[in-house]
Amino acid sequence: MSTHVATMLTRPAGASTGPQVRPLASALGAEIIGLNLATHLTHDSVQLVLDSLHRHGVVVVRDQKLTPDQQTAFMEKLGPIKKSSYSRANSFCVPGYPDMMVISNIVENGRNIGLMDAGAMWHADGTHLAQPDMYTALYALEVPHRDGKPLGDTLFTSTAEAYDALPDALRQRIAGRKAVHSFTHHIEKKRRLGDLRRPPLTEAQKAEVPDVEHPIVTTHPVTGRKNLFVTEGHTARIVGLPEAESEALLEELWAHIRKPEFIYRHSWRVGDLLIWDNRATQHLAIFDYGDLRRRMHRLETVGPVPT
Numbered sequence: 124m125s126t127h128v129a130t131m132l133t134r135p136a137g138a139s140t141g142p143q144v145r146p147l148a149s150a151l152g153a154e155i156i157g158l159n160l161a162t163h164l165t166h167d168s169v170q171l172v173l174d175s176l177h178r179h180g181v182v183v184v185r186d187q188k189l190t191p192d193q194q195t196a197f198m199e200k201l202g203p204i205k206k207s208s209y210s211r212a213n214s215f216c217v218p219g220y221p222d223m224m225v226i227s228n229i230v231e232n233g234r235n236i237g238l239m240d241a242g243a244m245w246h247a248d249g250t251h252l253a254q255p256d257m258y259t260a261l262y263a264l265e266v267p268h269r270d271g272k273p274l275g276d277t278l279f280t281s282t283a284e285a286y287d288a289l290p291d292a293l294r295q296r297i298a299g300r301k302a303v304h305s306f307t308h309h310i311e312k313k314r315r316l317g318d319l320r321r322p323p324l325t326e327a328q329k330a331e332v333p334d335v336e337h338p339i340v341t342t343h344p345v346t347g348r349k350n351l352f353v354t355e356g357h358t359a360r361i362v363g364l365p366e367a368e369s370e371a372l373l374e375e376l377w378a379h380i381r382k383p384e385f386i387y388r389h390s391w392r393v394g395d396l397l398i399w400d401n402r403a404t405q406h407l408a409i410f411d412y413g414d415l416r417r418r419m420h421r422l423e424t425v426g427p428v429p430t
C-alpha cells in the first residue's frame with residue numbers, strides 16, 4: 124500500500140472547499156493546509172488528521188497558533204494523554220502543563236528549559252513501556268536557521284514499508300520472536316555514544332520503567348499492516364538468541380529500517396504541528412544547529428499493548 128507523491132492537493136471525499144492534504148514523500152509524510160485547529164476542532168477536522176495519519180504515518184498541520192490548552196484539547200481527541208512523571212521530575216514540562224514536554228536546547232537562568240537530546244537515535248516513542256505511545260504531536264515555536272535555511276530537521280521512516288520490503292529469509296528469522304525494550308539501556312547507550320545531555324537516571328526512575336518485551340513484528344490495529352518494531356534507541360536484545368547473534372540481527376534490521384527509500388525528512392516551519400503514528404514510523408532528530416534556538420512542545424497519547 125505504498126503512497127505516491129501527488130502533485131495535486133487532495134480534499135476529503137465529497138468536499139469542494141476546506142483543508143487540503145498533500146503527500147510529501149513516496150513512503151510516508153503528508154501536509155494538511157487550510158486547517159485551523161485552534162478555531163475548528165471539529166469531528167471532521169480530527170477525522171481528517173486521523174485518516175491522513177493512518178494513510179501517511181506522519182502529518183504536518185501547517186500554520187497553527189496553538190496555546191498549550193489548545194494543543195492539549197486537540198490531542199485529547201486522539202486518545203488519552205500520556206502522563207509523564209519523567210518530564211515533571213526533571214522540570215522539562217511547560218509550566219502548568221505537567222504532561223507537555225518542552226523539547227529545546229535553550230538555557231535560561233543557567234538551566235535547560237527542556238529536553239535537549241531527544242531523538243538522537245532512531246526510535247518510536249515509548250516503546251520501553253508496556254503500552255507505547257500511539258500518537259505524538261510536536262509543535263514548533265522556534266526553529267533555528269542558518270543562511271536562510273531551516274536546521275534541526277526530523278527524519279521519519281515507515282516501518283510498514285520497511286517490513287513489506289524485508290527479504291523472505293530475514294522475515295523468517297524474526298517471525299514469532301520478541302525483543303526487549305529498555306529505557307535504562309537507552310540512556311546508557313546514549314551516554315556511551317556521547318549523546319547524553321540530560322541527567323542520568325536515578326534508581327527511582329529506573330524502577331519506574333522496568334524492561335518490557337514486544338513482538339518484533341506488530342500489526343497495526345487500524346491499517347492491518349505489519350510493522351518492524353525494533354529500534355536502535357530502545358531495543359536491547361532479541362529474546363532467546365545468544366547476545367552476539369541478537370546484536371547482529373538487530374543491526375541488520377536497523378540498517379534496513381533506515382534505508383533512504385522508506386524516509387521522509389521534515390524541515391520545520393514555526394507553526395508546524397507535526398503528528399506521527401508511533402505504531403507505523405520511527406524518527407530521528409538532526410542536531411546541526413548548535414546554540415541556535417530551537418523550541419517545541421510535545422504531547423503523546425497512550426496506545427494499546429502491541430500485538
Ligand code: SIN
Pocket residue numbers: 226241242243275276277406407408409419421
Ligand atoms: C523526539 O524524538 O521526540 C524529538 C524529535 C525532534 O526534536 O526533532
